[in-house]
Amino acid sequence: xxxxxxxxxxxxxxxxxxxxxxxxxxxxxxxxxxxxxxxxxxxxxxxxxxxxxxxxxxxxxxxxxxxxxxxxxxxxxxxxxxxxxxxxxxxxxxxxxxxxxxxxxxxxxxxxxxxxxxxxxxxxxxxxxxxxxxxxxxxxxxxxxxxxxxxxxxxxxxxxxxxxxxxxxxxxxxxxxxxxxxxxxxxxxxxxxxxxxxxxxxxxxxxxxxxxxxxxxxxxxxxxxxxxxxxxxxxxxxxxxxxxxxxxxxxxxxxxxxxxxxxxxxxxxxxxxxxxxxxxxxxxxxxxxxxxxxxxxxxxxxxxxxxxxxxxxxxxxxxxxxxxxxxxxxxxxxxxxxxxxxxxxxxxxxxxxxxxxxxxxxxxxxxxxxxxxxxxxxxxxxxxxxxxxxxxxxxxxxxxxxxxxxxxxxxxxxxxxxxxxxxxxxxxxxxxxxxxxxxxxxxxxxxxxxxx
Amino acid sequence: xxxxxxxxxxxxxxxxxxxxxxxxxxxxxxxxxxxxxxxxxxxxxxxxxxxxxxxxxxxxxxxxxxxxxxxxxxxxxxxxxxxxxxxxxxxxxxxxxxxxxxxxxxxxxxxxxxxxxxxxxxxxxxxxxxxxxxxxxxxxxxxxxxxxxxxxxxxxxxxxxxxxxxxxxxxxxxxxxxxxxxxxxxxxxxxxxxxxxxxxxxxxxxxxxxxxxxxxxxxxxxxxxxxxxxxxxxxxxxxxxxxxxxxxxxxxxxxxxxxxxxxxxxxxxxxxxxxxxxxxxxxxxxxxx
Numbered sequence: 010x011x012x013x014x015x016x017x018x019x020x021x022x023x024x025x026x027x028x029x030x031x032x033x034x035x036x037x038x039x040x041x042x043x044x045x046x047x048x049x050x051x052x053x054x055x056x057x058x059x060x061x062x063x064x065x066x067x068x069x070x071x072x073x074x075x076x077x078x079x080x081x082x083x084x085x086x087x088x089x090x091x092x093x094x095x096x097x098x099x100x101x102x103x104x105x106x107x108x109x110x111x112x113x114x115x116x117x118x119x120x121x122x123x124x125x126x127x128x129x130x131x132x133x134x135x136x137x138x139x140x141x142x143x144x145x146x147x148x149x150x151x152x153x154x155x156x157x158x159x160x161x162x163x164x165x166x167x168x169x170x171x172x173x174x175x176x177x178x179x180x181x182x183x184x185x186x187x188x189x190x191x192x193x194x195x196x197x198x199x200x201x202x203x204x205x206x207x208x209x210x211x212x213x214x215x216x217x218x219x220x221x222x223x224x225x226x227x228x229x230x231x232x233x234x235x236x237x238x239x240x241x242x243x244x245x246x247x248x249x250x251x252x253x254x255x256x257x258x259x260x261x262x263x264x265x266x267x268x269x270x271x272x273x274x275x276x277x278x279x280x281x282x283x284x285x286x287x288x289x290x291x292x293x294x295x296x297x298x299x300x301x302x303x304x305x306x307x308x309x310x311x312x313x314x315x316x317x318x319x320x321x322x323x324x325x326x327x328x329x330x331x332x333x334x335x336x337x338x339x340x341x342x343x344x345x346x347x348x349x350x351x352x353x354x355x356x357x358x359x360x361x362x363x364x365x366x367x368x369x370x371x372x373x374x375x376x377x378x379x380x381x382x383x384x385x386x387x388x389x390x391x392x393x394x395x396x397x398x399x400x401x402x403x404x405x406x407x408x409x410x411x412x413x414x415x416x417x418x419x420x421x422x423x424x425x426x427x428x429x430x431x432x433x434x435x436x437x438x439x440x441x442x443x444x445x446x447x448x449x450x451x452x453x454x455x456x457x458x459x460x461x
Numbered sequence: 462x463x464x465x466x467x468x469x470x471x472x473x474x475x476x477x478x479x480x481x482x483x484x485x486x487x488x489x490x491x492x493x494x495x496x497x498x499x500x501x502x503x504x505x506x507x508x509x510x511x512x513x514x515x516x517x518x519x520x521x522x523x524x525x526x527x528x529x530x531x532x533x534x535x536x537x538x539x540x541x542x543x544x545x546x547x548x549x550x551x552x553x554x555x556x557x558x559x560x561x562x563x564x565x566x567x568x569x570x571x572x573x574x575x576x577x578x579x580x581x582x583x584x585x586x587x588x589x590x591x592x593x594x595x596x597x598x599x600x601x602x603x604x605x606x607x608x609x610x611x612x613x614x615x616x617x618x619x620x621x622x623x624x625x626x627x628x629x630x631x632x633x634x635x636x637x638x639x640x641x642x643x644x645x646x647x648x649x650x651x652x653x654x655x656x657x658x659x660x661x662x663x664x665x666x667x668x669x670x671x672x673x674x675x676x677x678x679x680x681x682x683x684x685x686x687x688x689x690x691x692x693x694x695x696x697x698x699x700x701x702x703x704x705x706x707x708x709x710x711x712x713x714x715x716x717x718x719x720x721x722x723x724x725x726x727x728x729x730x731x732x733x734x735x736x737x738x739x740x741x742x743x744x745x746x747x748x749x750x
Contacts, residue, residue, distance in 0.1 A: 112502065112506065134506050283611060285700065
């Protein structure tokens with residue numbers, strides 16, 4: 010039945026009929042016009058492309074990077090209307106979101122990958138193999154070797170390690186002075202524990218604890234440097250794997266591992282409480298602890314305007330405590346890689362964006378603003394180094410730690426292995442097991458996880 | 462025409478049944494399918510190998526699952542007991558003729574309208590060993606700090622307290638509705654017969670609101686079994702799995718370690734526990750009938 014007939018039958022007034030008919034006509038026209046533009050957008054307005062990205066907090070660093078990189082990308086492609094739609098997620102949610110998106114084949118063009126996630130993502134077939142692209146790019150030798158290798162899984166490049174961080178000893182100068190503790194004492198295991206006791210006694214009435222001991226989920230990260238400095242390893246290659254021939258086998262329960270874990274035990278025995286919550290340096294900035302072994306991101310907890318004079322109040326020792334002076338200190342290196350998911354519909358453009366983002370000219374201002382450390386020599390040693398050195402407190406000391414820094418295994422099983430090591434550390438913290446027993450049990454479980 | 466009339470009512474059920482199938486039955490059977498195969502986050506896009514009951518055996522042999530079931534039992538048992546008792550006490554008080562009753566109801570409902578995540582984060586800071594307000598208060602009156610979140614023996618009670626705070630308003634709301642359904646003249650008759658307020662409460666109020674009590678207990682039990690936001694945010698299940706209930710164990714297996722099949726198997730075991738609770742409820746209701 011015709012629409013006017015319906016209105017007539019219903020006895021509706023003619024004006025209302027006309028108005029409704031006009032509105033309907035306009036709506037139908039709009040639908041057709043929209044459909045036309047959707048299909049012929051490129052002809053009418055030029056090519057429009059929206060690159061999508063999932064990245065981890067904090068947001069500011071991505072705002073700076075994407076803003077500058079997009080500007081350059083647009084300049085490279087004046088014929089295209091390029092946009093970047095990036096979602097910034099909390100650290101824990103980032104991995105889950107990326108994994109669920111990629112397993113659901115959601116098209117995403119760029120992701121930030123924590124170094125330890127790379128193997129898991131690559132093994133799942135979620136990441137684009139960038140090996141050939143990096144060969145054409147020709148910048149691989151500008152990266153510090155450890156950082157370049159960190160982007161590889163089974164000899165293929167899946168990510169570009171864009172910036173890093175190292176852990177070091179940070180201390181409040183006034184608190185150590187008040188307690189009569191020489192900062193240099195913190196560099197040895199014995200001195201570290203003695204200093205902790207002295208600081209606890211001197212500062213407890215002020216509600217300040219001497220030294221910080223991580224008891225949170227990532228406590229293994231703060232144990233590895235002691236393992237590495239003694240010559241130990243988390244995993245090592247071993248022959249005779251039932252499926253893979255040669256594969257990784259737990260090595261953390263070695264003599265070195267036991268000795269390293271015993272140092273954590275000594276700290277607990279000396280009255281240092283493991284902290285179940287880790288606020289990534291904020292607790293140090295709030296003066297709740299006099300000394301803290303923390304990543305270089307701790308600088309970000311202080312206002313930028315204080316950075317110029319920060320060394321007057323805060324001291325930094327670019328080491329982890331060592332058992333004796335003849336042992337070389339090590340540290341753990343973390344940081345973020347940029348990768349292109351297999352599901353990206355714009356792989357070439359995403360690669361171009363990635364290379365622009367890690368271009369020293371684009372990346373350095375972000376590092377300078379946020380206090381991160383470079384993974385590439387042109388920034389760490391070249392002309393840009395002076396720029397960073399003048400703004401980031403203790404920059405040169407922090408960078409000096411990179412050559413001795415180690416990174417964690419990036420194999421798919423690592424999250425479960427880390428959980429087993431965490432359990433071993435907790436068992437020692439809460440005096441349930443001795444270090445050797447705890448590590449042996451964790452190694453047994455980890456061997457099963459690795460398929461042995 | 463006659464045939465159409467007979468089938469017509471069933472057609473009206475199609476939307477509801479479709480939703481039921483799409484959002485309940487399909488995910489359930491999909492979960493069962495995953496639990497019978499070897500699927501991890503790294504093999505999700507590859508071929509899934511049939512593994513029979515391997516995942517269930519793995520879960521049932523995992524010492525951490527045993528710990529998590531024990532934690533669940535303490536967490537659920539304590540949460541339900543305290544939520545019910547506190548809820549009953551407050552709803553009985555709110556049922557009296559007191560001034561500002563409406564305001565009080567609004568205040569006690571605040572936790573219920575708060576997001577579980579916000580509640581968990583709040584309690585994480587309240588119970589923090591170093592910054593927490595509770596330890597700050599203890600220290601200010603000369604008492605030692607309590608390691609609320611770092612001691613394996615204490616941590617379970619910290620998450621129980623948080624869950625009781627978060628979940629009790631539901632019991633208050635539910636039992637208040639039950640108490641309002643009781644005819645006040647019954648109390649007047651009991652008073653004339655010489656019954657004290659306490660006797661009226663135990664011999665009249667409780668039996669009369671029994672269906673409400675039963676349903677409330679079943680619901681808060683099931684919610685507590687499945688609830689994992691609070692332990693996840695407050696402790697991440699640490700230390701030593703002492704705050705990892707079975708629901709959090711399931712979540713961690715699937716989404717933290719990427720072991721989707723093992724997580725699915727744990728989920729099905731959890732569902733069986735829920736079904737057992739529901740059966741107890743049905744039996745209890747039938748007995749009442």
